[in-house]
Amino acid sequence: xxxxxxxxxxxxxxxxxxxxxxxxxxxxxxxxxxxxxxxxxxxxxxxxxxxxxxxxxxxxxxxxxxxxxxxxxxxxxxxxxxxxxxxxxxxxxxxxxxxxxxxxxxxxxxxxxxxxxxxxxxxxxxxxxxxxxxxxxxxxxxxxxxxxxxxxxxxxxxxxxxxxxxxxxxxxxxxxxxxxxxxxxxxxxxxxxxxxxxxxxxxxxxxxxxxxxxxxxxxxx
Amino acid sequence: xxxxxxxxxxxxxxxxxxxxxxxxxxxxxxxxxxxxxxxxxxxxxxxxxxxxxxxxxxxxxxxxxxxx
Numbered sequence: 484x485x486x487x488x489x490x491x492x493x494x495x496x497x498x499x500x501x502x503x504x505x506x507x508x509x510x511x512x513x514x515x516x517x518x519x520x521x522x523x524x525x526x527x528x529x530x531x532x533x534x535x536x537x538x539x540x541x542x543x544x545x546x547x548x549x550x551x552x553x554x555x556x557x558x559x560x561x562x563x564x565x566x567x568x569x570x571x572x573x574x575x576x577x578x579x580x581x582x583x584x585x586x587x588x589x590x591x592x593x594x595x596x597x598x599x600x601x602x603x604x605x606x607x608x609x610x611x612x613x614x615x616x617x618x619x620x621x622x623x624x625x626x627x628x629x630x631x632x633x634x635x636x637x638x639x640x641x642x643x644x645x646x647x648x649x650x651x652x653x654x655x656x657x658x659x660x661x662x663x664x665x666x667x668x669x670x671x672x673x674x675x676x677x678x679x680x681x682x683x684x685x686x687x688x689x690x691x692x693x694x695x696x697x698x699x700x701x702x703x704x
Numbered sequence: 705x706x707x708x709x710x711x712x713x714x715x716x717x718x719x720x721x722x723x724x725x726x727x728x729x730x731x732x733x734x735x736x737x738x739x740x741x742x743x744x745x746x747x748x749x750x751x752x753x754x755x756x757x758x759x760x761x762x763x764x765x766x767x768x769x770x771x772x
Contacts, residue, residue, distance in 0.1 A: 490759075494752045501748055505741045511725035685755065692762045699769045 490685050496678025500524075503671045510665050514583055521579050523671050527679035528572035529597075533635070534680045535687060536565040536604075540632040543625035555621035556694050558628060562607060564687035569601050584649055593650035596638035603631045 504523035512519055539561035546554035576594070577587045588594060610627055614620035643650065 487759075490756075498745060498748055498752075501744050502741055505737060505744075511727050513725050516725065517727055685759075689755070689758055689762060692766065696762065696765045696769055703769075 489681055493678055493681030493685055496674045497682055500527075500671055500675040500678060504675070507667050507671055509668060518579060518583060519668075521575065522668070523675045525572065525575040525579060526672070527675045528568050528575065529639075530676045531679045531683040532565045532568035532572060533639070535561050535568065535683050536632060536635060538684075538687075539565060540628050543628040546621055546625045550618075550622075552617070552621060553695070555625065556698075557691050558625065559611065560690040560694055561687050562604060562628065563690060564683055566601070566604055566608075567686075568683055569597070569604070573597060573601065589649060591649050592646045593639070593643040593648045596642055600635045600638050603634050607631055 500523050504520055509517070509519050539558045542554040542558040542561065545551070546558060576597070580589065580594075581587050607624065607627055611620055611624050614623060
């Protein structure tokens with residue numbers, strides 16, 4: 484139980500966001516209306532994805548320096564969880580866009596960047612699946628993972644800021660100041676981000692543990 | 705004529721004034737938003753319980769494998 488305190492925080496924070504996110508007052512903005520509350524749910528998906536993928540690339544670097552296969556397992560499973568969050572982020576973003584911008588998808592730097600990032604990470608799994616030898620697979624995948632994370636930063640953080648974008652927080656304007664300035668929204672948004680990140684970590688550690696047990700059973704047989 | 709212009713300018717002015725942004729106030733007044741919040745909360749608690757059970761199962765598997 485002592486080791487699991489952060490899981491409790493994750494559950495409590497997300498539950499708090501669900502309740503407070505619906506009931507607390509939000510600033511009345513044209514076009515957005517009540518959909519501004521999506522900020523509490525859509526944006527944390529991306530924050531969690533970037534954190535989890537950072538964990539993934541971190542373990543890939545660790546694998547390259549120490550050649551410990553456990554690091555490779557962590558890197559893979561983290562990337563898997565990151566993809567889930569990214570997919571949820573894309574879907575929720577598309578739904579939100581449909582009812583505020585009027586289309587499911589717009590050819591926007593931020594949106595296309597997010598889509599390209601997902602494809603780059605899908606290629607990571609294709610690459611893994613195509614190499615049989617374990618050590619070789621782990622090493623090549625680790626190198627590719629570093630490349631993928633750098634591209635993620637370029638496509639999600641740098642390019643959208645250099646051009647105009649419909650998506651908030653771009654076009655030279657860092658962060659979400661416009662909405663976040665409201666202090667009630669901050670009170671929900673920050674716990675939401677922390678809660679979802681911890682929740683994502685919980686999900687991916689479960690995956691890692693299953694994978695490790697699986698390997699052990701395979702070795703014992 | 706002058707009066708007509710005056711009326712026209714007043715209506716124009718009225719349009720310029722910020723119309724209150726439409727929010728789902730009615731839904732909150734009727735109080736039924738709490739129903740939605742409860743439903744989502746129940747779903748989330750369910751998912752968390754599911755994760756906790758999974759977590760325990762994996763812990764058990766890990767222990768069994770250590771003893772081998």
